[in-house]
Amino acid sequence: MIIDFDGTITTRDADVVIAEAVLGARHHxxxxxxxxxxxxxxxxxxxxxxxxxxxxxxxxxxxxxxARRVSLRPGLDELITWCASAHIDVHVASEGLDIYIAxxxxxxxxxxxxxxxxxxxxxxxxxxxTGALDGKSCDRCLTCKGELTRRLKAAGxxxxxxxxxxxxxxxxxxxxxxxxxxxxxxxCRREHIAQxxxxxxxxxxxxxxxxxxxARRQPSKL
Numbered sequence: 001m002i003i004d005f006d007g008t009i010t011t012r013d014a015d016v017v018i019a020e021a022v023l024g025a026r027h028h029x030x031x032x033x034x035x036x037x038x039x040x041x042x043x044x045x046x047x048x049x050x051x052x053x054x055x056x057x058x059x060x061x062x063x064x065x066x067a068r069r070v071s072l073r074p075g076l077d078e079l080i081t082w083c084a085s086a087h088i089d090v091h092v093a094s095e096g097l098d099i100y101i102a103x104x105x106x107x108x109x110x111x112x113x114x115x116x117x118x119x120x121x122x123x124x125x126x127x128x129x130t131g132a133l134d135g136k137s138c139d140r141c142l143t144c145k146g147e148l149t150r151r152l153k154a155a156g157x158x159x160x161x162x163x164x165x166x167x168x169x170x171x172x173x174x175x176x177x178x179x180x181x182x183x184x185x186x187x188c189r190r191e192h193i194a195q196x197x198x199x200x201x202x203x204x205x206x207x208x209x210x211x212x213x214x215a216r217r218q219p220s221k222l
Contacts, residue, residue: 001083001208002145002152002171004163005094005101005117007182011071013165014100015052018066022056030055039166039183045095045118045142046129053120053127060122063099070104075201080110082205091116091152093145095167097129118142138170145171160211162204179207 006013016035019027034051037043058066083090094101094117105111116132135143145161149171152159160177161168169187172178178195180188188195196207 001088001090002093002148002159002161002175003090004145004161004165004168005092006096006167007164008162009072009076009092010104011073013096014067014070014104015096017070018058018063018100019052019056021066021069022058022062041140041166041169044140045167049097049118049120049127049129053129060099060120063097064103067100067103068107070100072104072108073201076108076110079201079205080113086208088208090114091148093117093135093143093148093171095141095143095145116143116148141167141170146174149174160208162198177207177211179204 003009006015013035016031019031023030034048038045038048080090091114092101092105094115097118097120099120101115101117102111105113105115116135118129118131119133120127120129129142131137131142136147138144138146145168147170149159149161153174153176158176159174160179161171161175162179163172163184164180164182165184166187168180168184172180172184172188172193172195173191178188178193179198180195181198185195185197196210198204198207
């Protein structure tokens with residue numbers, strides 16, 4: 001299972017929560033416009049974070065400090081435990097930044113999950129953002145979930161993708177099972193990608209179980 005971080009594992013996008021804490025009431029027009037452009041596929045991840053990081057002007061320690069404000073979606077521990085019992089590997093993949101994702105996962109006690117996300121390096125003045133060391137970019141993403149999905153499938157794996165936003169669309173185009181909400185669900189409908197919509201992690205587990213039952217019912221191909 002590839003599971004998104006911002007807005008999927010977290011109840012709200014961590015970068016937005018941090019922007020609110022740093023910029024206060026001044027954030028609304030800036031971050032809302034930036035998110036709209038990104039979710040409507042009008043700007044790339046690189047463009048998004050260039051503008052985001054320049055506006056915040058926050059060093060890495062500041063991101064770690066503000067990460068404690070980010071809440072996780074209820075039921076994550078139960079989903080991870082169920083996946084382990086069902087022999088389903090869980091891989092966190094995100095177009096977000098390691099400087100806030102890693103401390104949030106560590107605080108939640110789930111830092112042992114494989115994590116593929118963008119890397120932000122600070123030189124004391126500004127950031128340089130690159131894709132994950134174990135990932136590849138595309139014409140829109142720095143760390144493309146489509147590439148990760150294709151790589152796992154090429155290794156003979158069935159891949160389910162759980163997500164909520166535009167950054168998950170590349171992965172959804174190639175996944176065997178798409179569990180979607182919010183703008184990802186809208187993009188899937190637009191592109192006629194089969195999906196199961198969810199609102200809780202219990203729904204995610206049920207989608208897995210239904211997928212497995214339906215797979216067992218399929219006639220064998222000679």
